[in-house]
Amino acid sequence: MKRLLIRGGRVIDPANGIDCHADLAIDNGLILGLDPVDFKADEIIPAEGQWIVPGLIDLAARLREPGEEHKGTIASECRAAAAGGITTVCAQPDTLPPVDTPADVRLLRQKAEQAGGARIAVIAALTQGLDGEHLTEMAALQEAGCAGVGNALRPISDLLVLRRALEYAAGLGLTVFAQPSDPSLTRGGCAHEGAVATRLGLPGIPVAAETAALGQWLALVEETGARVHFGRLSSAAGVRMLRRAKADGLPVSADVAAHQLFLSEMDIFGFNPQCHMLPPLRGERDRDALREALAEGVLGAICSDHQPHEPDAKLAPFPSTQAGISALETLLPLGLRLVEEGVMPLHDLIARLTSVPAHILNLNTGHLGVGASADLCLIDPGAEWELDAERLQSRGRNTPFHGWLFRGRVSLTLVGGRPVHAMTTEEHQ
Amino acid sequence: MKAQAPLPGPVPNSIQIDNGRLRHLLSIEGLGRAMLEQILDNAASFAGLNEQGVKKVPLLRGKTVVNLFFEPSTRTRTTFELAAKRLSADVMSVSMSTSSTTKGETLLDTLRNLESMQCDMFIVRHNEAGAAHFIARHVAPGIAVINAGDGRHAHPTQALLDMFTIRRHKEDLSRLRVAIVGDVLHSRVARADIHALNTLATGEVRVIAPRTLLPAEAETLGVQIYHDMETGLRDVDVIIMLRLQRERMLGAFIPSEHEYFQRFGLTEARLALAAPDALVMHPGPANRGVEIDSSVADGSHSVILEQVTNGLAVRMAVMAMVMGANPKGDA
Numbered sequence: 001m002k003r004l005l006i007r008g009g010r011v012i013d014p015a016n017g018i019d020c021h022a023d024l025a026i027d028n029g030l031i032l033g034l035d036p037v038d039f040k041a042d043e044i045i046p047a048e049g050q051w052i053v054p055g056l057i058d059l060a061a062r063l064r065e066p067g068e069e070h071k072g073t074i075a076s077e078c079r080a081a082a083a084g085g086i087t088t089v090c091a092q093p094d095t096l097p098p099v100d101t102p103a104d105v106r107l108l109r110q111k112a113e114q115a116g117g118a119r120i121a122v123i124a125a126l127t128q129g130l131d132g133e134h135l136t137e138m139a140a141l142q143e144a145g146c147a148g149v150g151n152a153l154r155p156i157s158d159l160l161v162l163r164r165a166l167e168y169a170a171g172l173g174l175t176v177f178a179q180p181s182d183p184s185l186t187r188g189g190c191a192h193e194g195a196v197a198t199r200l201g202l203p204g205i206p207v208a209a210e211t212a213a214l215g216q217w218l219a220l221v222e223e224t225g226a227r228v229h230f231g232r233l234s235s236a237a238g239v240r241m242l243r244r245a246k247a248d249g250l251p252v253s254a255d256v257a258a259h260q261l262f263l264s265e266m267d268i269f270g271f272n273p274q275c276h277m278l279p280p281l282r283g284e285r286d287r288d289a290l291r292e293a294l295a296e297g298v299l300g301a302i303c304s305d306h307q308p309h310e311p312d313a314k315l316a317p318f319p320s321t322q323a324g325i326s327a328l329e330t331l332l333p334l335g336l337r338l339v340e341e342g343v344m345p346l347h348d349l350i351a352r353l354t355s356v357p358a359h360i361l362n363l364n365t366g367h368l369g370v371g372a373s374a375d376l377c378l379i380d381p382g383a384e385w386e387l388d389a390e391r392l393q394s395r396g397r398n399t400p401f402h403g404w405l406f407r408g409r410v411s412l413t414l415v416g417g418r419p420v421h422a423m424t425t426e427e428h429q
Numbered sequence: 430m431k432a433q434a435p436l437p438g439p440v441p442n443s444i445q446i447d448n449g450r451l452r453h454l455l456s457i458e459g460l461g462r463a464m465l466e467q468i469l470d471n472a473a474s475f476a477g478l479n480e481q482g483v484k485k486v487p488l489l490r491g492k493t494v495v496n497l498f499f500e501p502s503t504r505t506r507t508t509f510e511l512a513a514k515r516l517s518a519d520v521m522s523v524s525m526s527t528s529s530t531t532k533g534e535t536l537l538d539t540l541r542n543l544e545s546m547q548c549d550m551f552i553v554r555h556n557e558a559g560a561a562h563f564i565a566r567h568v569a570p571g572i573a574v575i576n577a578g579d580g581r582h583a584h585p586t587q588a589l590l591d592m593f594t595i596r597r598h599k600e601d602l603s604r605l606r607v608a609i610v611g612d613v614l615h616s617r618v619a620r621a622d623i624h625a626l627n628t629l630a631t632g633e634v635r636v637i638a639p640r641t642l643l644p645a646e647a648e649t650l651g652v653q654i655y656h657d658m659e660t661g662l663r664d665v666d667v668i669i670m671l672r673l674q675r676e677r678m679l680g681a682f683i684p685s686e687h688e689y690f691q692r693f694g695l696t697e698a699r700l701a702l703a704a705p706d707a708l709v710m711h712p713g714p715a716n717r718g719v720e721i722d723s724s725v726a727d728g729s730h731s732v733i734l735e736q737v738t739n740g741l742a743v744r745m746a747v748m749a750m751v752m753g754a755n756p757k758g759d760a
Contacts, residue, residue, distance in 0.1 A: 198644035199458075201558040201582030201620055206645070271559035315537055315567075317560040319580070 002042040003027050004417060009047030009378065013054060014347050015355035015367035024052055026374040029417035033370050047378055050411060053350050054366050055087025055118075055375035056332060057357035059177075059255050060231050061306035062324070063089070063120070064395075065111070067096025072308040072395040074108065077328065078117030080394035082421035084329040085410035086304075087375035088358075088365060089118045090177075093125040094152035100125035100136045102144035109145055117420050118413075119375070121147035121361050123177050126165050130154040135165055138172055147361045148229070150177030153278070157183065159216060166226035175227045175360065178217055180238070181279065185209035190319045192280040196265040202319060205280050207235045214238055218245050221252060229360050230254040232305055234279035236289030243298045253360050254298070256290050257305035258334040259325060261343075263287075263400060273314040273321040274400035277305075294352065295344045301357040302349075304331040308396020326396030330387065332379070333406035340407065374417035383409040444565055451750045453565045453574040456583035457624040465592070465628050468746055471755060472593050476742035479515075488754040489518035492549040496522040497539075498577070499555040504713055505577050505587075508737070509552045512744035516754075521548075536560070537567060544569045549752065551575070558582035573751035581617050581644075586747060587712055588621035590740040592629060594732055595667055597739070598708055602626075606704075608635040608661055609652075610693060611671030611720055612642045614682075618712045619671055620650070627651045637661035637693065641682045658693060662702040670695055670711045673720050686719050695721045700730060708732050 004026040011022045011034060018034075025032040025039050032039070058081065064072035074091075081089045091108060093099040099108065105122045112120040124146035128134040132155055141149065149169055156162040169176050186209045191197040193204025214230065218241065221228050233239060233254050242254050259277065264287045267275045275281055293299045307324025314321045335353055339346045358366025365375050389402040413421040445453050451464065460468075478486065494513040496506055506522060513520040525539065543551070551568065553561045554577040561576035561583070568574055578584040599605055607626055613619040613636050626634045627650075636647060637655045648654055655661030662668065673689060683689045700707065709721075709730045717723045726733060749755060 193645045195646040195649040198646055198650065199620070201580050201617060203581070204645055271562050312535060315535065317536070317555065317557040317563045317579070319557045319559070 002417070003040065004043050004045060004374075005036075005039060005041035006045045006047045006052055006378070009050045009052040011052045011368065012347065012350050013368040014351035015054070016369050018368070019347060024368065026414075026417045029374055031368055031370060031372050031374050045378075045412065049380070049382070051379040051381055052368070053377060053379060054354040054368055055377050055413060055415065056085050056353045057088045057361065057363070057366050058086045058306070058328065058331060059090045059229070059301055059303040059357050059360065060092060060257070061089045061304055061328060062094070062308065063091050064308060065095065070310050071313070074111045074120070075115035075117070076393070076395045077306070077308065078112050078115045078120065079421070080328045080392065081118035082413045082415070083393040083410065084304075085332045085377035085379065085413055086118050086328060087377070087413065087415050088121050088361075088363065089306075089328070090121045090123055090147065090303075090361065092152050093123050093150060094130060094154065098125045098130045100128050100130070102137070102140045105141055105144040105146045117415075119415060121363065123148050123150045125149065126151045126169070126176060127156060127161070132156040133158065133161055135168055138169055138174055142172055142174055147363070148175040148177050153179055153181060155183040159220070162216075163220050163224060166220050166224040166228070170224055170226035175229055175362065177229050177231060179231045180210050180213035180217055180233075182209045182213040185212060186278075190276060190280070190323070191268055192265045192282045194265055194283055196268060200268070200271065202268075207237050207282065207286075210235050210238045210279060211241060214241050218250065218252070221245070221250050225251065227251045231303065232257050232260070232279055233290065233299060234260055234282050234286065236286045239289050239293040239298060243293065246298060253300050255301040255303045255357070256294060256299045257327070258302050258331050259305070259327060259400065261287065261291055261294065261302070261338065262334060267400065268318070271318040272400065273316070273318055274325065274398055276314075276318060276321050276323050277325065278323040291338070291343050295348070300352065301360060302331065302335055302352050303357070304328050306394070308394050309398045311397065314398050324398070325400060326392060326394045326398045328394055329392050330399060330401050332410060333387070333408065334401075336408040337406065375415050377410050377414070378412040379408055380411045381408045383407065383411075385409055444562065450753065451747070454585050454747050454751060455561045455565055455574065455576045457585050457588050457621050457628060458583075460628065462628050462630070465589070465625065468589055468743070468750065469593050469596060471746035471750060472589070472739070472743040475745040476739065479742060485515050485517060487517045488749050489513065489516040489752055492518045492752060493547065494518045494520050494550045494552065494748065495543055495548045496520065496552045497525070497543070497554070498523070499525050499553075499560070500578070502554055502578070504737070505554065508740045509577060509744055512741050512748055515741070516745055516748055518748070536563070540564060540568060544572065548572060550748065552577050554578045556580055575747060575751060578617055581615050582620065584617040584621045586740070586744055587618050588625040589747070590736055590743040591622055591669065591710060591712075592625050593739045593743050594710065594736050595708065598732065599666060602629050602631045604632050605667060606633045606635065606665040607631055607667040607669065608637055608665040609669045609671065610637045610658070610661070610695065612673050612677065612682075613638050613647065613671065614642045614644050615674065615677075616671050622669055623650050623652055635661055635665065639683060639693070642677075658699050659702065662699055665703045665707060667708045667710065668695065668700070668703060670709070670715070670721050672712065672714065673716055675716070690719055693720065694718075695725050697722065697724055697728070700725055710736060713737065
């Protein structure tokens, strides 16, 4: 395999405390080190003026395969991820049928490998068919290489089942991935219960839908000691609970979806279906609290919460449109905007997108240390561009960020030293 | 002296307004006071015609109006139908169950099919908020859309006929206290009335309801909130009662019809708390003995049937305006 030298870029590797201009050498798909001596490269990639960062690790995405290939496939979405600088994307188990057997896990991993885009980390189902009642064979799923277990948005209403599921997962050292959302408080709702939903007459989802569920999970974490990662927090109250739990030393972590840091309930005015999400976009104060918690580290990671849809899914009156946005390709641009807006330093942002999620997934990626797989991306920090929904690589064009101006763009993505995305000259303009 | 509204400037363009002209009627929000008053004035001209015995005018001759109802309704549909006929339009009523649109046929498919029959106007009722906006945004350019109720969101012609009725009895809205009583949470009528009353600078708008039947942050709609009739009704000039759907008991909104009537039913005794010449209004159909006592519904303060009559003139005015015609006859 080829020996690569990425020359003259600014290497930013928060996990190893590195931020310097250097040449990065890659041998046989692995990182050989910085500024190598006597290194004969087969290929030199000039990176003057560019940033070299670990490939992004996205903790939550729907790839839609199997079952909803009209929305996306592993191949299409792993390519889209690569275009967004993401080298590992966490597939959620709520496909049709759900990912609940070792064969499912292996098939997904194999398909991703063939697709030649980003890698996938598989979150397997916590209960069979996500039924909330019967545990999956977690040991076998672990053996097949799942990165964790979870029940996606399907409820486990029997708390005894949930408690045993946590105990069982904890015994295997498996992390449980949860999106706290109480089904009865969410039922029928499609927007944050607040002034905007009141005005638009949209059935609301109260903040308590998040906090009531979070409270139950935290009580069981305390009792079982299971490692739980909470995904897609949306509210100031939820963040407060999490801050307390972390201060109490519970083994929990959390992420936030990038769009929650930029949009709020205000954006659904005019019934904009591209802003129909779950959890819903909440108030301006919630958004500020999420930004604060992210800067502080209570929210350790930013994920995309990618949910590609076919156009018809958003062509209906607001309540009957399907929730979620196509988000793989806006994860990094939105992140860079946080730096621009002074929410956090660049170094922290890169950590929230790389080393922290890698740690949550217990993967040896998300950094550029010697011997690590060469999963990385080059960013042209000065590139100014406008997002065009029609030009997304994802099969889903459903983004509320169409027409937004961004600065900084992925120019090259490598997975295992192999280029999986390179910006075309057309995009350069 | 009646407070003078500032002279109307040009109404900004929006999905509803095109160069100062009413293009669609989707919600009261965004119309502005000048447009709202213009509709009410035009409605007064139509009411005058009706009172003179002129039942039919040729303003919409040759136009095709489609009543597109995705939710059962008798009263609203028939008044729209009658209003269209009195304007000499051809009317077609299409009742769709929302289930038929979930069977693979999307709302857009339905729309395209009807469009190809060369209609000029859709009167839309749908159980989801934003349905009329959605249709207005996707309809072919020449077609006007009138919202006849979308979920809990809006019911602009109901609000207009309510304002029309109030204006007929009360001179100066800026001195009025209006109370809206009942299930505000699920009510598009309440939202529409609140916006209309505030647009017309009504003195005070109150809502009276149990906490479970109020939407979150209801005060942001521009209302004073009361949870009991005894303080809420004191000295009000207009009482708008809302219908309580019988299925509300199922969602644990209220314990029973009996307790609801005990706390929020409009009785003679409670009516006596209001101003002596208070109006009693109801969008219909009223649940007698649940939200209103029969003696009040049929009593001297009640203008409930007048609301129905006024609904015709208001709907004629709106339909003529979105088609670019006015009651003076010059199109």
